[in-house]
Amino acid sequence: xxxxxxxxxxxxxxxxxxxxxxxxxxxxxxxxxxxxxxxxxxxxxxxxxxxxxxxxxxxxxxxxxxxxxxxxxxxxxxxxxxxxxxxxxxxxxxxxxxxxxxxxxxxxxxxxxxxxxxxxxxxxxxx
Numbered sequence: 001x002x003x004x005x006x007x008x009x010x011x012x013x014x015x016x017x018x019x020x021x022x023x024x025x026x027x028x029x030x031x032x033x034x035x036x037x038x039x040x041x042x043x044x045x046x047x048x049x050x051x052x053x054x055x056x057x058x059x060x061x062x063x064x065x066x067x068x069x070x071x072x073x074x075x076x077x078x079x080x081x082x083x084x085x086x087x088x089x090x091x092x093x094x095x096x097x098x099x100x101x102x103x104x105x106x107x108x109x110x111x112x113x114x115x116x117x118x119x120x121x122x123x124x125x126x127x
Contacts, residue, residue: 014076020057024064027054027095030103049073052081054095054105064092066107066116082118089114
């Protein structure tokens, strides 16, 4: 059976370790979630090839936070991502990636929807 183009380009699988112990939700963010500064540079082009993960997790004091990581495919390591947000709604349970051109993520809480992105444009609304 022949492999299609997508299968030929798929990277080899590998394992990663997260610092956060109580992960509630995880999502890959859209390409628009990366920083757009220096878009013409080769460093920006290399960063665009690396996916961004968003984690919703709970710490040992039962506070919930969102943290992003950039998955460096060349070194196979997690690097600090473009943004993070401490102390989101205590009942937060879901991360919804927002597609390009806005990028970022919506965090669904018990009583609040919050939007976060790389420009630190935070918007929240009661539900």
